[in-house]
Amino acid sequence: MSDAAMVDPVVSLHNVTKTYIRGGTEVSVIRDLSFVIPAGTFLAIMGPSGSGKSTLLNVMAGIDRPTSGSVVVAGTRLEQLSEGEMARWRARHIGYVFQTYNLIPVLTAAENVELPLALTHLTRRERADHVKTALRLVGLADRMDHYPRQLSGGQEQRVGVARAIVSDPTMILADEPTGNLDRESADDILTLLARLNRELGKTIVMVTHDPRAAERAQMIRHLEKGLLEMPP
Amino acid sequence: MLWSVYSLRNLWARRVTTLLTLSGLGLVVFVFVAILMLAHGLERTMGRTGDPSNAILLSKGALSEIESSLSRDQTGVLAAQLDVVTLEDHQVAAVREIALQLTLRKQDRGSLASLSVRGSSPVAFAVRPRLRIVQGRVWQPGTTEVIVGSQVARQFPEARLAETLRFGRREWTVVGIFEAEGSGFDSEVWGDVDQMMTTFHRTAFSSMTLRLADPDGLPAFKARLEHDPRFKVSVKREPEYYEGKAEGLARLIRVTGLFLTVVFSVGAILGATMTMSASVAHRTTEIGTLRTLGFTRSHILQAFLLESILLGLAGGLLGVAAAALLNRVTISTVNWDTGAELAFGFHLTPGMVGEGVLFAVFMGLIGGLVPAARAARLEIVQALGERTA
Numbered sequence: 001m002s003d004a005a006m007v008d009p010v011v012s013l014h015n016v017t018k019t020y021i022r023g024g025t026e027v028s029v030i031r032d033l034s035f036v037i038p039a040g041t042f043l044a045i046m047g048p049s050g051s052g053k054s055t056l057l058n059v060m061a062g063i064d065r066p067t068s069g070s071v072v073v074a075g076t077r078l079e080q081l082s083e084g085e086m087a088r089w090r091a092r093h094i095g096y097v098f099q100t101y102n103l104i105p106v107l108t109a110a111e112n113v114e115l116p117l118a119l120t121h122l123t124r125r126e127r128a129d130h131v132k133t134a135l136r137l138v139g140l141a142d143r144m145d146h147y148p149r150q151l152s153g154g155q156e157q158r159v160g161v162a163r164a165i166v167s168d169p170t171m172i173l174a175d176e177p178t179g180n181l182d183r184e185s186a187d188d189i190l191t192l193l194a195r196l197n198r199e200l201g202k203t204i205v206m207v208t209h210d211p212r213a214a215e216r217a218q219m220i221r222h223l224e225k226g227l228l229e230m231p232p
Numbered sequence: 233m234l235w236s237v238y239s240l241r242n243l244w245a246r247r248v249t250t251l252l253t254l255s256g257l258g259l260v261v262f263v264f265v266a267i268l269m270l271a272h273g274l275e276r277t278m279g280r281t282g283d284p285s286n287a288i289l290l291s292k293g294a295l296s297e298i299e300s301s302l303s304r305d306q307t308g309v310l311a312a313q314l315d316v317v318t319l320e321d322h323q324v325a326a327v328r329e330i331a332l333q334l335t336l337r338k339q340d341r342g343s344l345a346s347l348s349v350r351g352s353s354p355v356a357f358a359v360r361p362r363l364r365i366v367q368g369r370v371w372q373p374g375t376t377e378v379i380v381g382s383q384v385a386r387q388f389p390e391a392r393l394a395e396t397l398r399f400g401r402r403e404w405t406v407v408g409i410f411e412a413e414g415s416g417f418d419s420e421v422w423g424d425v426d427q428m429m430t431t432f433h434r435t436a437f438s439s440m441t442l443r444l445a446d447p448d449g450l451p452a453f454k455a456r457l458e459h460d461p462r463f464k465v466s467v468k469r470e471p472e473y474y475e476g477k478a479e480g481l482a483r484l485i486r487v488t489g490l491f492l493t494v495v496f497s498v499g500a501i502l503g504a505t506m507t508m509s510a511s512v513a514h515r516t517t518e519i520g521t522l523r524t525l526g527f528t529r530s531h532i533l534q535a536f537l538l539e540s541i542l543l544g545l546a547g548g549l550l551g552v553a554a555a556a557l558l559n560r561v562t563i564s565t566v567n568w569d570t571g572a573e574l575a576f577g578f579h580l581t582p583g584m585v586g587e588g589v590l591f592a593v594f595m596g597l598i599g600g601l602v603p604a605a606r607a608a609r610l611e612i613v614q615a616l617g618e619r620t621a
Contacts, residue, residue: 058612058613061524063523063524063612063613063616064612064613083528083529084528084529084530087523087526087527087528087529088526088528089526090524090525090526091525091526091527092526094524094526096524096525098521098524098616100517102517102518102520102521102616104238104518104521104522105245106238106241106242106244106245107234107237107238107241111234111237111238114234115234115522115525116525116526118234118235119525119526119527124233163525
């Protein structure tokens, strides 16, 4: 085991393989992947389209299951969880940031951020407090009652980040979080993620194909044809 | 809370489709409730006809007054029964009547209408105290004066006060209009029983109605008379007799109406299914997102079912509200059990409001079942757009 793994790993993958059947042929997206992510890391996974980086993120998020291998995230062996247990596990441990923000159009910024809290036992007042804190943290305290269509792309993504952190998850997973943003908005989001990592100690795994985005992370790993390129 | 807001806003976001679906559901509920209202209005009208303290006597085997025949001698003995109330003027509270069905050409439109005519005597007002003269006066015995029920006065221009009705080759002057609390009597014309019997060559009465001193004693009274070999009569409580006369028509209204409702509801349910399916298709990414956030398949199922139930609920309220506008609207039709023209109204009860809304919620639920299940079955990765790269 490497030194990094000794420092309380949040994620550890062992011999993870993911294959799909497409048109009768088996396609390997991830091949025999093993690595660990220590707590408090801001990791960027890079790779071209089709390299399997989103699949890898989905496997860590527990929204996709590997064909074989073992995935332990936040101390839980994911392959042992039933679907319902996995959903509850996700709610507690994973904050997910989507490339296309994926806000619910009929809900306001505050309501979108409140969504994950609907799965907790917090009181209404506690939920409102959490939502306010999260939106303040992303600099949108004055946009609480705006609907997604009334926000810019950058603002929408910041609401997306607020939604990912509002329930104080163990880890934030971001799938091309700046992929749809202009340079300036992208920088804002990356700064925000870096701050969350630095100031709140959040473990962040970000998938990107943008080298400038990846540079903001503490650690970069390249995924090529389903194989992770080991650090030099 | 957030879930209901989410469902409501989604319905509002697609308000044109929502409104169209609502109209479909509302229409079915409207028809459903209107039919219930109509059948209930009919039963209510007939059930109000007569007084629970009265017994009506018909000849044995006769189902209605039209078929019944009671001789003058027989009615004399029957009226002398001790169970019958004696009025202040020492008269017995018993009225011997003949009932006739006439076809009359309406003067205004020239159309044929059926008219119920009753030969009676003024004691009828003592036997049925809920009846009251609202205009004019009661007929003078031995004359061709008549009084008409309020519905007859409304439907026949020639049946207004001081006008003349022509039937049985004689002219009958309308001297009064009476009201019978929306009962079947409101659709009748009453006059002197002896004049009517002469005019229509009758020697026997159709029925005799008696006011009982002890209304609870009716079963015993009935048993005694029906088993007495001197009389060949059947005894019924007056309202039960009249209610029974509308059974056939009420059943026909219900059966036809429910058949229509079932056929329509299939359309409305399909409409709800299509609306909800479109909603699911449109919100696939949203479903994937919610599942990623930790919502379970069961949450998704609930959210979409809630939405279709709300759709049904709103449609139900719309339909019931529309049906409520019919409340107290009166229609006139032929009661096939008696052949007489009968006026009765739509009548809404709280029970029908509940049934209508429940029916709509049920349609919404059934309509939403398949799309909601499909939404719940979606795999997260597929729902999010299958970005496996």
